[in-house]
Amino acid sequence: MTPAEPPSGIGNGAVAIRVAGLQKNYAGVKAVRGIDFEVRKGEIFGLIGPDGAGKTTTFQILAGVMEATAGTATIFNMAAREARQETGYLTQTFSLYPDLTVAENIRYVGDLRLIPRAEIELRGNRYLTMFDMDRFTDRLAGRLSGGMKQKLALACALVAQPQVLLLDEPTTGVDPVSRREFWDTLAHLAIDGLTILVATPYLDEAERCHRVALMHEGTIHQTGTPSELRGSLGAKRLEVHTAALSEAEDVLSGHHDGILDVQRFGDRLDVIVREPVEGQRQVKLLLGAANIAIDSVRVDEPALENTFVATLRAIGREVKSPRYPGLHPHRDIMGQIAIGATNLTRHFGAFTAVQDVSVEVKYGEIYGLLGANGAGKTTTIKMLCGLIEPSTGRMELAGESGSLRSREVRQKLGYMSQKFSLYDDLTISENLNFFGGVYGLSSDEIETKKRWVLEFAGLEGKETALTGSLPGGWKQRVAFGASIMHEPSVLFLDEPTSGVDPLARRAFWRMINQLADMGTAILVTTHYLEEAEQCNRLGFMVAGSIVAEGTPGGVKRAQTGHLIETITTEPQRAADILRTDGERWRISLFGDRIHNVTDGDAETSMRETRATLAAAGIGVLEAREIPWSLEDVFIAVVEKAKREERLAAK
Amino acid sequence: MRRILAQARKELIQITRDKLALTLALVLPIALLMLLGSSISLSVTELPLVVQDLDNSAASRSLLEAFRNSLTFHVVAWPVNKPPMEAFTANEARAALIIDRGFGRALARGGDAQAQILIDASDSNTAKLIQGYSSQIVNAWNSTAGGAQRLLPVKALIRLWYNPGRVTKKFYGPGIFVLGLSMFPPLLAALAMSREGEQQTLLQVYVSSIPAHQFLLGKILAFMVIGFAEWVIMLGLLFTYFGLSFAGDPTPFFVASILYFFCVATYGTMIGAAIPSQAAAIQAVALGGFLLVFLLSGLIFPVENIPPGLRWISNFVWGRYYMEIVRDALLEGGGWAAMWFNVLVIGIIGGVFFLLSWRRMRRMQLSI
Amino acid sequence: MxxxxxxxxxxxxxxxxxxxxxxxxxxxxxxxxxxxxxxxxxxxxxNATVDNLRLGIVDFDHSRESRDLIAAMTQSGAFRSAGAFTSAETLGTGISQGKVDAGIVLPVNFSKDLHRGHQVGVQVLLNAMNANTAAIAQGYTQGVLGTWNQVMLKSGSLHARFTQIGAVPRDLRGIVTLHPAFIFNPGLxxxxxxxxxxxxxxxxxxxxxxxxxxxxxxxxxxxxxxxxxxxxxxxxxxxxxxxxxxxxxxxxxxxxxxxxxxxxxxxxxxxxxxxxxxxxxxxxxxxxxxxxxxxxxxxxxxxxxxxxxxxxxxxxxxxxxxxxxxxxxxxxxxxxxxxxxxxxxxxxxxxxxxxxxxxxxxxxxxxxxxxxxxxxxxxxxxxxxxx
Structure with missing residues (x-):
C-alpha cells in the first residue's frame, strides 16, 4: 500500500483509457455524438453531466458490453472488449444480487473471473475491512443501505484487481456521509495506481477529480482540472446577504453589463461578476437605487456549477421559467402554520423509525429536511403529509388537526415523490389531464395550466409523447408541474431534482421560490447539499431525530469548530497520518487538498498540523481557514450525533 | 468447469432464498400430482337415469332391476306423463330408459322386444360410456334371464393389459408427473434468466468475460438439480399413492430423465434470455410448458385423436416423448427396444434449445 | 353527464x-x-373419440370366416388394421412397444369349429393403460362380435346347435334389443x-x-x-x-x-x-x-x-x-x-x-x-x- 508515484506525477503516466471519435446511435437517437478524451494511469477522471448526457452509453462501451457505432475506445491500447479482465465496472444499479449475502456476491464475481479461491477470500476480507463492512459478510445484499451496497459493489469490482475502474454514477441515492467516505477511498486507490473513470451528476463531486469533462447531450463541452474550468469562466462570485431576496433577485437579474448570473439561495444571492471590485460597486448601486438594504457581501471563487451553467448557456440551453399562472394565491394566510408536527414518533414493530420529531413550516416558507439513508426522512415526510399515522405525537396540516386524510385536506396538498410521480404509459397530456381532473379543475383551467407545464418543461408540441420515453430531467419537470397544477397551499417535494441538469435545477428553484412568494408552504428533502442552501430553513435528521435546525447560514454559524484547508506535497500520506490521531471523518481529501475539521482554535490547529506533518517529512504548502460548506456541516453534525449516541449507549 | 459450478451454485442459493419460488419448486408438484391425479377421470359412476316403464310387466321390472343393480347408474323416479327430455334440460338425469307397452308380450312370443335409451350427449364421452354400459347390462340380462341363453358362435375373451383394473390414476399419474417436470423447472429457469436482464446484473456477467456456453451451462445445471429433486419427490408419490412400479428395464427411463431435465431447464433459460421481463417470461413458459404438454402430448386423450391439422405440432412437443417413456417404464415395460427413438428425440430437442439460447447469448454483450 | x-x-x-x-x-x-x-x-x-385404434391381427386359420370377422372388426371405425402378426408373442411385443393398441387372435380351427357347432373363443388384447379408451374399445368389441354372431345366425350357414334355445321361462323367450338415441349431440x-x-x-x-x-x-x-x-x-x-x-x-x-x-x-x-x-x-x-x-x-x-x-x-x-x-x-x-x-x-x-x-x-x-x-x-x- 505504498504510493506508486508522487501526486505531482499524476497525469504524466501512461495513457490508460483512450476514447476517440466515439459515437453510438440507438434506434434513431444519437446517444454519443463523437467524443474524445484520454485518461492517464492513476488519474481520477470525472464525466460530469445530467441524465441523458450519454455517460452510461460511454461506460457500457468502455466496459466492453456494447458495441460502438463509430470511433474507438481502448484500454491500455487494447480494444475495450478484449481488456475486460483489466476492467472493473460499477453500473448505476450496482449489479448486485440482492438475494445473495455480501460474501456470496464477492465469491460469485471472483469465481466468474477465475481468481484462486484463497485469493478471493483474502482480497474480499481486505476490502470489506477497509470499507468497515467486515461485520456484514453474512447480510443479504438487498438488506444493505445504499452506501453499503455501493461499497460492496466496489469490493466486488476490486476483487479481480483491475487496472481500470469504471464507475457509473456510483453515488446516486447515497447519502453525503457515505459519499464522502467513498471519495476518500477512491483517492486512496488512485494513489495506488488504479485508473478511475467516474460519472456523476453532482458538480461538487467533480471537485474531487483530477480532471473532469463536462458532457451534455452526447457531446463533451469542456475538459480540464476543476480549477482550470473554474478559471476559464474568468469571473468571481459575490455572496450577497440581504433580507429582501426576491426583490433583490429581480433587480439584479435585469440585463446589466458585468453581472453574468444571479442565483437565489435560502438566505443569500450568488452574483457572478467579471471583476470583483467593479461588480461589488455595481451591486451596491443597483440595490441602493431600489432601496434594498444589504447585510454583507463576500467575494469568492466561482463554483464548477457556474462554469457548467455558463457552458450550457453558451450553447443555447437556457431553461425557461415562465410565470406560474397562479389563480388562487395563498398570500392571505402567509406566516400562519401550514405543517405543525409536535413530538412525532413512529414505531415499526420493535424498531423506532422516528423519535420525537417536531417540525413547523409556515405558509410562504421553504423547509429542507436533510438526512442520511435510514435516518427516518421518508417515514417523517409520510407522516407529515398524512400517508401514515404517527404512533404518538400531534399533527396539524393545512389548518386541520383531526382527519388528515380527509378529501378537503388532500385537495390542499401537493406531493411529488422522487421518481414515481407520473404514469409512464400515459402521454404527457394524459398525465396532466388526469392530475388536473382528479383535483377537480375546470377544463379551462386544465388547459391554462397544461400550457404552462409544457412551456416550463420545454416540451411544447410534444404533449402526445409517452411520458416513459422522456429522459429523467424532462420527466421531473413535468412531474413537478403536474403536482402543482391545483395550486396546493402545502407542497411536499421528495428529492425533486435528482438527475436534473444545473440549468433545469435553477428553473426548478426559481419556480419553488415563486410558489413560496405566493404563500405556499414547501417541504423538500434532498441529498444534494448545494441545493439545500436554497431553503429558508433546514432540519438535519440522524437516527430518527432532528439534531440541528436553522437557516443555512445559521447552522453553519452554529458550528463550534473550524474548517482548515491544507495543501501539502504528499496529500495521501498526510491524510493517513492526520487520521491516525483523530476521528476518521474529520479528515477528507479533495484532490490535492486536505479538509480538516477541528473543534479547537483555528490557529492552534494549523500550527499542530504543520508540526505533525513536518515530523513525517511532509511539507505544507498552504494552510488556511475556509468557510463551512453545508456538506461539511452535515457530516460534522451527523458524526457528532453518532458519537453522542455511542457514548449514551455505553 | 469452475465457472459453471460457480454459476450453478449461485442459482441454487438464490432459489433457496426465494420462499415463493421454493414452494413452487418443491411443494406445488406434489399438490398438483395429488389434485389432478385424483380429479382427472372419465370413469363416471352413479349417473342419474330416469326410467319410464309403460309396460309394467314382470319382464320389464326384471330388466329395470338389472339397471338398478349396476354401479354405473342411479335410477331416479320420473312421472310417466312427463317428457323425459325435461329431465335432461333440468340437469336431473343423463339418460332415460323407456320400455314401451307390449314389451313383455313380445318377449313371451320369443321375438325381439324393443327398449329405448335416450342419452344426453352434451357430454359425448360419457354418452358413449353410457351406451356401452347399458348395452352390456342388456346383453348380460339377455344371456342370464332372457332368450339369448344359448350357445353363441363366437365369444370374445377380452384381456386388458397393463392396467387390468382400469384404474384411472395409473394412467394420469405418470402424465401429471411429466406435466409437473415440464412446468416448474423451466419456469424457475426463465425467471432466473430474465431477472438478470431486468435487474441488469447481466452486465456484471458480461464484464467478467465468461463465455456464453459456460454461463448457460451453469444456469442449466442448477435447474437440472431442481428438476431432479422434483423427479425424486414425484416418483416417490407415484410408487406409493398411485401404486405404480417399474414394469420392465428402467434404464431408458433414467437416461431419458437426465436428458429431459436438460431439455426443460434449457427451454426455460432460452425463454428467459429472449424475454427480459419476468412477468412476460412466466406467460411464455406457461404457454409452452403447460398448454403444449397438457394438450398435445397425450396426457388425457391419445395423440391420435387430435385432428391432423394440429397433430403435427405434437411431433415437436418434448413432453410427448417423455410421457411415452414414463408410461412405458411404469406400465408397459417395453424397454430400450420400444423407447430408443424417444430418448434420442428428447436429446435432440434439448440440443436445439441449447443452440438457440447460445445463439442469443453468444456475444455476451448488450444487443442494442 | x-x-x-x-x-x-x-x-x-x-x-x-x-x-x-x-x-x-x-x-x-x-x-x-x-x-x-x-x-x-x-x-x-x-378429443375423447375412440376411433382408428391400431389393431394387430394374428390369423392362424386363414379361412373365409376368419377373414370375414377381421373385416367386421376393422370396418367398424373403432379399429383399423395395423398389419398381421405371426404369433401371439410377436403381437404382445407389438403392444408393449406401442406399435399397436389392440390385438385379435383367431385360433387354428376357427371355421372348422364353427361348422362343427363348437363355440370359439376369440382372444382380444387391449392396452388398458388408458382406462377410458379401454372401456370404450371393450364396448365396441362386444358390439362388433354381437352383430357378427347375429348375421352369421341369420345367414343359416352355421351348425344347427347354435340356433337351439336353452331352457328358459316361457315368457322370456325373446331377446331385448336396446336402441340408443343421442339427444342434443347426435353426432357425438x-x-x-x-x-x-x-x-x-x-x-x-x-x-x-x-x-x-x-x-x-x-x-x-x-x-x-x-x-x-x-x-x-x-x-x-x-x-x-x-x-x-x-x-x-x-x-x-x-x-x-x-x-x-x-x-x-x-x-x-x-x-x-x-x-x-x-x-x-x-x-x-x-x-x-x-x-x-x-x-x-x-x-x-x-x-x-x-x-x-x-x-x-x-x-x-x-x-x-x-x-x-x-x-x-x-x-x-x-x-x-x-x-x-x-x-x-x-x-x-x-x-x-x-x-x-x-x-x-x-x-x-x-x-x-x-x-x-x-x-x-x-x-x-x-x-x-x-x-
Missing amino acids: IAKLFGGRMAALLGKEFAQIGRDKRLRISLILPPTLQLLLFGFAL VSSWFVVTGTFGLLLILNGSLVASAAMVKEREAGTVEQLLMTPAGTGEIIVAKIAPLFVLLCGMVLFATTLIKVVFQIPFRGNLVIVFLGAALCVLCGIAIGTFLATFTRTARQAQLMSFFVNPPLSSLSGALTPVEAMPHWMQPLTILNPIRHFGVITRAALLKGSSIDILWPNILALAAITLVLLSLSVWRFRKQLG
Missing part, C-alpha cells in the same frame, strides 16, 4: 385507467391470444362438451391474471402514493380500476362466443342472455380473484406465481374438461364453491339443451353469491392496503 355526476374526479380516474389499458400492448394480446389458443387447442386436442362431437367448459375456465383464469397485473401495477411502479395524495377516495380508485377491466373482459366474452359459434358450430338452443349474464358474473369473479391475489404481492411476477397455486384447484375442481361425476365422491361437493362449475352448467344447459332460467336460477344465484363474496373480500383487502 357522467362527469357531472362524479364531479370530474371519477371521469379523470376512469379516463386514466382506460388510457393506460388502451396502451398496454401485452394486455391487449393477452385478451385475444390466450383465449383463442385455449379454446382452439382445448376444443380440438381434447367431443368438442361441444370441452369448449363449453373451457369458456368459463378461460374467463376466470385470464380475468384473474389480467386483473392481478393491473392491480399490482401501480404499486410496482411506485405511483400509488402519488395517487393516494390526491383527493380521490379509495372506493373511487377501485371502481375506476375495475370498470375498464370489466368492459375489456366483456369484449373477450363476445369474442369467445363468436369463436364458439363459428369454429365449433355449437348450437345456441337457449337464451343467450342467460349465458351472457353468467359470463359477466364470471368476469367479475375473475377480477375479484386477481385483485385478491394482488393484495398479497408487490410485483407482477409474484402475482403471477401466486396464480400457479390457485389455478390448478380452480380448474381441476370445475368439471370443465372432465365430468364432475367422474371425480372421487369426497371431491364432488367441493365443486359447489367453484364459479367455473356453475358457469359450465349454465352454458351447457343453455346452449346445448335450451334450458331456461327457471331451471338454471340456482346456478346463477350460486355464481352471483360466490362473485359477491369474492368481490367484497378483495375490495375490502385492497381498500385496507390503500388506506
Whole structure:
C-alpha cells in the first residue's frame, strides 16, 4: 500500500483509457455524438453531466458490453472488449444480487473471473475491512443501505484487481456521509495506481477529480482540472446577504453589463461578476437605487456549477421559467402554520423509525429536511403529509388537526415523490389531464395550466409523447408541474431534482421560490447539499431525530469548530497520518487538498498540523481557514450525533 | 468447469432464498400430482337415469332391476306423463330408459322386444360410456334371464393389459408427473434468466468475460438439480399413492430423465434470455410448458385423436416423448427396444434449445 | 353527464385507467391470444373419440370366416388394421412397444369349429393403460362380435346347435334389443362438451391474471402514493380500476362466443342472455380473484406465481374438461364453491339443451353469491392496503 508515484506525477503516466471519435446511435437517437478524451494511469477522471448526457452509453462501451457505432475506445491500447479482465465496472444499479449475502456476491464475481479461491477470500476480507463492512459478510445484499451496497459493489469490482475502474454514477441515492467516505477511498486507490473513470451528476463531486469533462447531450463541452474550468469562466462570485431576496433577485437579474448570473439561495444571492471590485460597486448601486438594504457581501471563487451553467448557456440551453399562472394565491394566510408536527414518533414493530420529531413550516416558507439513508426522512415526510399515522405525537396540516386524510385536506396538498410521480404509459397530456381532473379543475383551467407545464418543461408540441420515453430531467419537470397544477397551499417535494441538469435545477428553484412568494408552504428533502442552501430553513435528521435546525447560514454559524484547508506535497500520506490521531471523518481529501475539521482554535490547529506533518517529512504548502460548506456541516453534525449516541449507549 | 459450478451454485442459493419460488419448486408438484391425479377421470359412476316403464310387466321390472343393480347408474323416479327430455334440460338425469307397452308380450312370443335409451350427449364421452354400459347390462340380462341363453358362435375373451383394473390414476399419474417436470423447472429457469436482464446484473456477467456456453451451462445445471429433486419427490408419490412400479428395464427411463431435465431447464433459460421481463417470461413458459404438454402430448386423450391439422405440432412437443417413456417404464415395460427413438428425440430437442439460447447469448454483450 | 355526476374526479380516474389499458400492448394480446389458443387447442386436442385404434391381427386359420370377422372388426371405425402378426408373442411385443393398441387372435380351427357347432373363443388384447379408451374399445368389441354372431345366425350357414334355445321361462323367450338415441349431440362431437367448459375456465383464469397485473401495477411502479395524495377516495380508485377491466373482459366474452359459434358450430338452443349474464358474473369473479391475489404481492411476477397455486384447484375442481361425476365422491361437493362449475352448467344447459332460467336460477344465484363474496373480500383487502 505504498504510493506508486508522487501526486505531482499524476497525469504524466501512461495513457490508460483512450476514447476517440466515439459515437453510438440507438434506434434513431444519437446517444454519443463523437467524443474524445484520454485518461492517464492513476488519474481520477470525472464525466460530469445530467441524465441523458450519454455517460452510461460511454461506460457500457468502455466496459466492453456494447458495441460502438463509430470511433474507438481502448484500454491500455487494447480494444475495450478484449481488456475486460483489466476492467472493473460499477453500473448505476450496482449489479448486485440482492438475494445473495455480501460474501456470496464477492465469491460469485471472483469465481466468474477465475481468481484462486484463497485469493478471493483474502482480497474480499481486505476490502470489506477497509470499507468497515467486515461485520456484514453474512447480510443479504438487498438488506444493505445504499452506501453499503455501493461499497460492496466496489469490493466486488476490486476483487479481480483491475487496472481500470469504471464507475457509473456510483453515488446516486447515497447519502453525503457515505459519499464522502467513498471519495476518500477512491483517492486512496488512485494513489495506488488504479485508473478511475467516474460519472456523476453532482458538480461538487467533480471537485474531487483530477480532471473532469463536462458532457451534455452526447457531446463533451469542456475538459480540464476543476480549477482550470473554474478559471476559464474568468469571473468571481459575490455572496450577497440581504433580507429582501426576491426583490433583490429581480433587480439584479435585469440585463446589466458585468453581472453574468444571479442565483437565489435560502438566505443569500450568488452574483457572478467579471471583476470583483467593479461588480461589488455595481451591486451596491443597483440595490441602493431600489432601496434594498444589504447585510454583507463576500467575494469568492466561482463554483464548477457556474462554469457548467455558463457552458450550457453558451450553447443555447437556457431553461425557461415562465410565470406560474397562479389563480388562487395563498398570500392571505402567509406566516400562519401550514405543517405543525409536535413530538412525532413512529414505531415499526420493535424498531423506532422516528423519535420525537417536531417540525413547523409556515405558509410562504421553504423547509429542507436533510438526512442520511435510514435516518427516518421518508417515514417523517409520510407522516407529515398524512400517508401514515404517527404512533404518538400531534399533527396539524393545512389548518386541520383531526382527519388528515380527509378529501378537503388532500385537495390542499401537493406531493411529488422522487421518481414515481407520473404514469409512464400515459402521454404527457394524459398525465396532466388526469392530475388536473382528479383535483377537480375546470377544463379551462386544465388547459391554462397544461400550457404552462409544457412551456416550463420545454416540451411544447410534444404533449402526445409517452411520458416513459422522456429522459429523467424532462420527466421531473413535468412531474413537478403536474403536482402543482391545483395550486396546493402545502407542497411536499421528495428529492425533486435528482438527475436534473444545473440549468433545469435553477428553473426548478426559481419556480419553488415563486410558489413560496405566493404563500405556499414547501417541504423538500434532498441529498444534494448545494441545493439545500436554497431553503429558508433546514432540519438535519440522524437516527430518527432532528439534531440541528436553522437557516443555512445559521447552522453553519452554529458550528463550534473550524474548517482548515491544507495543501501539502504528499496529500495521501498526510491524510493517513492526520487520521491516525483523530476521528476518521474529520479528515477528507479533495484532490490535492486536505479538509480538516477541528473543534479547537483555528490557529492552534494549523500550527499542530504543520508540526505533525513536518515530523513525517511532509511539507505544507498552504494552510488556511475556509468557510463551512453545508456538506461539511452535515457530516460534522451527523458524526457528532453518532458519537453522542455511542457514548449514551455505553 | 469452475465457472459453471460457480454459476450453478449461485442459482441454487438464490432459489433457496426465494420462499415463493421454493414452494413452487418443491411443494406445488406434489399438490398438483395429488389434485389432478385424483380429479382427472372419465370413469363416471352413479349417473342419474330416469326410467319410464309403460309396460309394467314382470319382464320389464326384471330388466329395470338389472339397471338398478349396476354401479354405473342411479335410477331416479320420473312421472310417466312427463317428457323425459325435461329431465335432461333440468340437469336431473343423463339418460332415460323407456320400455314401451307390449314389451313383455313380445318377449313371451320369443321375438325381439324393443327398449329405448335416450342419452344426453352434451357430454359425448360419457354418452358413449353410457351406451356401452347399458348395452352390456342388456346383453348380460339377455344371456342370464332372457332368450339369448344359448350357445353363441363366437365369444370374445377380452384381456386388458397393463392396467387390468382400469384404474384411472395409473394412467394420469405418470402424465401429471411429466406435466409437473415440464412446468416448474423451466419456469424457475426463465425467471432466473430474465431477472438478470431486468435487474441488469447481466452486465456484471458480461464484464467478467465468461463465455456464453459456460454461463448457460451453469444456469442449466442448477435447474437440472431442481428438476431432479422434483423427479425424486414425484416418483416417490407415484410408487406409493398411485401404486405404480417399474414394469420392465428402467434404464431408458433414467437416461431419458437426465436428458429431459436438460431439455426443460434449457427451454426455460432460452425463454428467459429472449424475454427480459419476468412477468412476460412466466406467460411464455406457461404457454409452452403447460398448454403444449397438457394438450398435445397425450396426457388425457391419445395423440391420435387430435385432428391432423394440429397433430403435427405434437411431433415437436418434448413432453410427448417423455410421457411415452414414463408410461412405458411404469406400465408397459417395453424397454430400450420400444423407447430408443424417444430418448434420442428428447436429446435432440434439448440440443436445439441449447443452440438457440447460445445463439442469443453468444456475444455476451448488450444487443442494442 | 357522467362527469357531472362524479364531479370530474371519477371521469379523470376512469379516463386514466382506460388510457393506460388502451396502451398496454401485452394486455391487449393477452385478451385475444390466450383465449383463442385455449379454446382452439382445448376444443380440438381434447378429443375423447375412440376411433382408428391400431389393431394387430394374428390369423392362424386363414379361412373365409376368419377373414370375414377381421373385416367386421376393422370396418367398424373403432379399429383399423395395423398389419398381421405371426404369433401371439410377436403381437404382445407389438403392444408393449406401442406399435399397436389392440390385438385379435383367431385360433387354428376357427371355421372348422364353427361348422362343427363348437363355440370359439376369440382372444382380444387391449392396452388398458388408458382406462377410458379401454372401456370404450371393450364396448365396441362386444358390439362388433354381437352383430357378427347375429348375421352369421341369420345367414343359416352355421351348425344347427347354435340356433337351439336353452331352457328358459316361457315368457322370456325373446331377446331385448336396446336402441340408443343421442339427444342434443347426435353426432357425438367431443368438442361441444370441452369448449363449453373451457369458456368459463378461460374467463376466470385470464380475468384473474389480467386483473392481478393491473392491480399490482401501480404499486410496482411506485405511483400509488402519488395517487393516494390526491383527493380521490379509495372506493373511487377501485371502481375506476375495475370498470375498464370489466368492459375489456366483456369484449373477450363476445369474442369467445363468436369463436364458439363459428369454429365449433355449437348450437345456441337457449337464451343467450342467460349465458351472457353468467359470463359477466364470471368476469367479475375473475377480477375479484386477481385483485385478491394482488393484495398479497408487490410485483407482477409474484402475482403471477401466486396464480400457479390457485389455478390448478380452480380448474381441476370445475368439471370443465372432465365430468364432475367422474371425480372421487369426497371431491364432488367441493365443486359447489367453484364459479367455473356453475358457469359450465349454465352454458351447457343453455346452449346445448335450451334450458331456461327457471331451471338454471340456482346456478346463477350460486355464481352471483360466490362473485359477491369474492368481490367484497378483495375490495375490502385492497381498500385496507390503500388506506
